[in-house]
Amino acid sequence: MSTDAVRTPRRRRSSTSRVQTRFAWLLLAPAILTVFGVVLFPLYRTVLVSLFDVRSALDPAPAFIGLGNYIGMLQSPSVWASLGRTFYFTVVSLAVELVFGLALALLLNAPLRARWLFRTLIVIPWAIPTIVNAAMWRGIFNAQYGALNALLTQLGVIHDYVPWLSEPWQAMNLVILADAWKTTPLVAFFLLAGLTGIPHEIYEAAAVDGLGWWKRFRAITLPLLVPAISIVVVLRTVEAFKVFDIIYAMTRGGPANGTAVISYYTYVTAFSDQNFGMGSAMAMLIVLAIAVLCLTYLRLIRTSDMSLL
Amino acid sequence: MILTRRALMFTGGALVAAGAAGCSVTGASDPAAGPTSAGTGGVPTGTVNILLMKQAGWTEEDWATVISKFTTANPEITVNPTFVAYEALHDKIVTSAAAGTYDVIHMDVIWPPEFAEKKMIADVTDRVPSSWKTDMQGGALQAALYKEQFYGAPAFPSTKLFYYNKDLMAKAGVTEDDITTWEGVMKAARTMMEKGVSKNPIAWSWSQAEAVVCDFAQLLGSFGGAFTDASGKLIFNDTPGQQTLQLMVDSLKDGTSAPGSPTFLEDDVIKAMQSGDTAFGLNWESAFRDLNDEKASKVVGKCGVSATPTGADNMRPGVNGAMAFAITVGSKNPDAAWKLIEFATSQGVQDPLAESAMPNWISSYSNPDVVKINPEVFKACKVAYAESILRPQVVNYNKVSSILQVEIQNALLGIKPVKTALDDAVTQGNQSLAG
Numbered sequence: 001m002s003t004d005a006v007r008t009p010r011r012r013r014s015s016t017s018r019v020q021t022r023f024a025w026l027l028l029a030p031a032i033l034t035v036f037g038v039v040l041f042p043l044y045r046t047v048l049v050s051l052f053d054v055r056s057a058l059d060p061a062p063a064f065i066g067l068g069n070y071i072g073m074l075q076s077p078s079v080w081a082s083l084g085r086t087f088y089f090t091v092v093s094l095a096v097e098l099v100f101g102l103a104l105a106l107l108l109n110a111p112l113r114a115r116w117l118f119r120t121l122i123v124i125p126w127a128i129p130t131i132v133n134a135a136m137w138r139g140i141f142n143a144q145y146g147a148l149n150a151l152l153t154q155l156g157v158i159h160d161y162v163p164w165l166s167e168p169w170q171a172m173n174l175v176i177l178a179d180a181w182k183t184t185p186l187v188a189f190f191l192l193a194g195l196t197g198i199p200h201e202i203y204e205a206a207a208v209d210g211l212g213w214w215k216r217f218r219a220i221t222l223p224l225l226v227p228a229i230s231i232v233v234v235l236r237t238v239e240a241f242k243v244f245d246i247i248y249a250m251t252r253g254g255p256a257n258g259t260a261v262i263s264y265y266t267y268v269t270a271f272s273d274q275n276f277g278m279g280s281a282m283a284m285l286i287v288l289a290i291a292v293l294c295l296t297y298l299r300l301i302r303t304s305d306m307s308l309l
Numbered sequence: 310m311i312l313t314r315r316a317l318m319f320t321g322g323a324l325v326a327a328g329a330a331g332c333s334v335t336g337a338s339d340p341a342a343g344p345t346s347a348g349t350g351g352v353p354t355g356t357v358n359i360l361l362m363k364q365a366g367w368t369e370e371d372w373a374t375v376i377s378k379f380t381t382a383n384p385e386i387t388v389n390p391t392f393v394a395y396e397a398l399h400d401k402i403v404t405s406a407a408a409g410t411y412d413v414i415h416m417d418v419i420w421p422p423e424f425a426e427k428k429m430i431a432d433v434t435d436r437v438p439s440s441w442k443t444d445m446q447g448g449a450l451q452a453a454l455y456k457e458q459f460y461g462a463p464a465f466p467s468t469k470l471f472y473y474n475k476d477l478m479a480k481a482g483v484t485e486d487d488i489t490t491w492e493g494v495m496k497a498a499r500t501m502m503e504k505g506v507s508k509n510p511i512a513w514s515w516s517q518a519e520a521v522v523c524d525f526a527q528l529l530g531s532f533g534g535a536f537t538d539a540s541g542k543l544i545f546n547d548t549p550g551q552q553t554l555q556l557m558v559d560s561l562k563d564g565t566s567a568p569g570s571p572t573f574l575e576d577d578v579i580k581a582m583q584s585g586d587t588a589f590g591l592n593w594e595s596a597f598r599d600l601n602d603e604k605a606s607k608v609v610g611k612c613g614v615s616a617t618p619t620g621a622d623n624m625r626p627g628v629n630g631a632m633a634f635a636i637t638v639g640s641k642n643p644d645a646a647w648k649l650i651e652f653a654t655s656q657g658v659q660d661p662l663a664e665s666a667m668p669n670w671i672s673s674y675s676n677p678d679v680v681k682i683n684p685e686v687f688k689a690c691k692v693a694y695a696e697s698i699l700r701p702q703v704v705n706y707n708k709v710s711s712i713l714q715v716e717i718q719n720a721l722l723g724i725k726p727v728k729t730a731l732d733d734a735v736t737q738g739n740q741s742l743a744g
Contacts, residue, residue, distance in 0.1 A: 048334055049334055049335070052334050054334060054335055055427065056335075056337075056427035056428070056429070057335055057337065057403060057404075057406045057407040057429075058335065058337045058406055058407060058427060058428055058429055058638065058639075059335055059337060059427070060333050060335065060337045061333060061334075062333075062334055062335065142569070142572075142577070143567065143568060143569020143572055143573075144512070144567060144569050144573075144577065144580065144581045144584070144587075145580060145581075145584065160508070161568075161569070162568075163567075163568045163569040163570075163571065163572055165572045166568065166569060166571045166572045166722070167722065168722070168724075251517075252396065252516070252517060252518060253517060254516060254517025254518075254571075254572075254714075254715075254718060255516075255517055255571050255572065255718050255722060256517065256715055256718035256719050256722055256724055257517070257715050267400075268711065271400040271403050271404055272399060272400055272403075272707045272708075272711065273705065273707055273708045273711075274403060274423070274427065274705075274707075275708075276335070
């Protein structure tokens with residue numbers, strides 16, 4: 001066998017491989033452009049800006065201050081206070097949405113007449129844009145002409161109109177309520193998808209064994225819903241942690257900064273105060289916090305045999 | 310296939326480096342490349358994008374009329390207006406600055422130091438006729454000035470006026486003479502409560518926003534206070550400042566003020582008065598138009614308006630809330646932009662729209678044909694514009710203002726005593742000014 005005879009198939013393989021590689025790059029190009037252009041490049045710019053003292057969007061040569069913005073941020077009581085409010089918002093809204101979402105999912109999974117109608121209606125709050133939702137709830141809670149005051153007065157529950165959004169802690173809880181009203185249907189649909197995947201035979205077997213509703217729920221429904229719950233927990237935690245629009249439209253961080261969560265405070269720092277360097281450092285803090293939360297959840301969830309993640 | 314992870318990372322890195330190359334940290338070039346102060350000569354043409362406030366002042370319909378007249382007179386220029394709520398205006402200006410989206414911006418009296426120092430707006434001193442300084446209201450001019458240079462043209466003068474429901478007052482036996490002082494207003498409000506005429510007679514815009522600082526400023530001025538001393542240091546924690554905030558806290562506590570006031574903006578105050586249950590409120594000049602709007606108001610023809618009540622030593626400086634038009638440094642069409650500004654600030658255009666915004670021009674206030682358009686408000690403004698109180702003219706005003714907003718609310722909600730809240734506001738504010 002001559003050496004030429006050996007080399008020819010190799011050259012052919014090599015040529016085919018190059019064509020395949022080029023084709024692969026071509027196919028990947030849109031994804032690469034999207035990931036690097038829309039995700040990684042802005043992230044890189046944010047990191048870059050966070051290392052400079054940028055006090056104007058038009059400053060051509062801001063001073064490099066290294067980790068100065070990060071140190072300033074960590075020393076700021078306002079940042080820690082807004083982080084505390086963010087954790088409160090995240091934990092409480094997630095708990096409310098999970099409890100009500102699960103109850104709603106169980107109802108929608110029950111053999112009701114016109115179940116399709118209920119399943120359709122329940123989507124409406126989720127379909128409403130957040131800004132519209134916030135404006136609606138702001139109107140409902142208005143101290144002077146709000147629907148809630150009118151309703152409670154008509155029912156004789158209150159005698160004087162209540163300024164619902166004028167006390168910091170109460171305002172935060174009412175913003176959570178408005179957020180939960182919109183988002184609970186989404187949670188319910190995730191959990192409903194999980195519920196429909198549970199084989200009915202298991203429930204029949206449990207009923208034969210004489211298990212009551214509560215025991216069936218604890219022993220069958222809840223464990224088999226863990227994959228769906230885990231997805232909901234991760235998604236909603238990330239979303240709740242970076243909550244911004246409902247705060248902006250409902251309370252603008254007030255009263256007395258009582259609803260100034262970290263995303264809102266970051267926005268104010270960057271755009272209202274024109275401290276873009278500090279704002280970028282705070283944005284990186286949000287990225288880091290969400291990454292840590294996600295990793296922690298995923299680690300916890302992976303310990304569960306039922307987890308999909 | 311030789312598509313390794315390293316190759317992908319290399320490509321990503323190359324893209325990032327390519328993106329970063331050739332631009333500064335902010336992506337901005339030298340602002341010296343912005344529009345020149347003086348006009349370039351010739352007939353201005355092209356498109357002018359203008360960012361406007363959608364709150365007090367001219368309505369969108371008013372603007373449509375003005376723009377239509379302007380484009381008829383200047384067919385070679387197209388005008389694209391964008392309207393945003395006042396609360397979103399500053400941030401919209403900031404976020405659009407780098408892209409140079411707008412040629413003309415509506416600028417509040419508190420922003421020239423910030424925008425001028427950060428080189429976001431053009432110095433137009435060379436374009437401004439010298440007659441403006443004598444022919445225009447002083448408060449209006451202030452909105453365009455910084456360090457004695459013009460960074461825009463006055464859009465309209467403005468201050469908060471005092472509105473009152475004459476029907477409710479008559480029911481309580483309160484006369485207009487009784488409410489010329491803040492002490493008289495509070496006494497009248499208590500009378501109304503005692504007689505069951507109004508549950509909470511006064512509504513204020515004390516939401517965590519610039520509105521609360523405006524109301525605080527108006528009251529501070531009437532108590533003889535000021536925001537800063539001669540050296541520019543914040544001093545509003547002195548006796549007049551404490552008297553001001555104490556009045557605000559007390560009126561919330563005793564119910565003379567609507568309990569929802571800490572959540573209200575100016576629009577909420579108008580709605581409260583329009584409902585007919587609220588007797589008194591501070592608001593901008595255009596509120597009189599809204600109170601007499603038959604589509605929305607139950608108090609048409611029942612309200613009166615005056616300059617702000619007096620405080621100590623008969624003082625009544627109203628908060629200066631004037632606005633200006635400025636040309637951005639990113640404007641690609643500064644000559645056409647100035648042409649539009651000249652038109653919108655001209656007496657012939659401003660006078661017929663006096664129901665929405667007061668004209669810049671001093672002579673308009675003694676012209677019977679103009680005064681008859683909005684006689685009550687003209688009468689009140691003649692007194693109100695005589696003296697005014699300016700909020701701090703500092704570069705980082707927004708930071709100082711947000712500190713004050715939070716501390717005022719801390720006192721209003723009983724979280725901090727009045728003195729502590731003001732001391733904290735002044736300490737934090739001065740730290741912010743220092744660095």
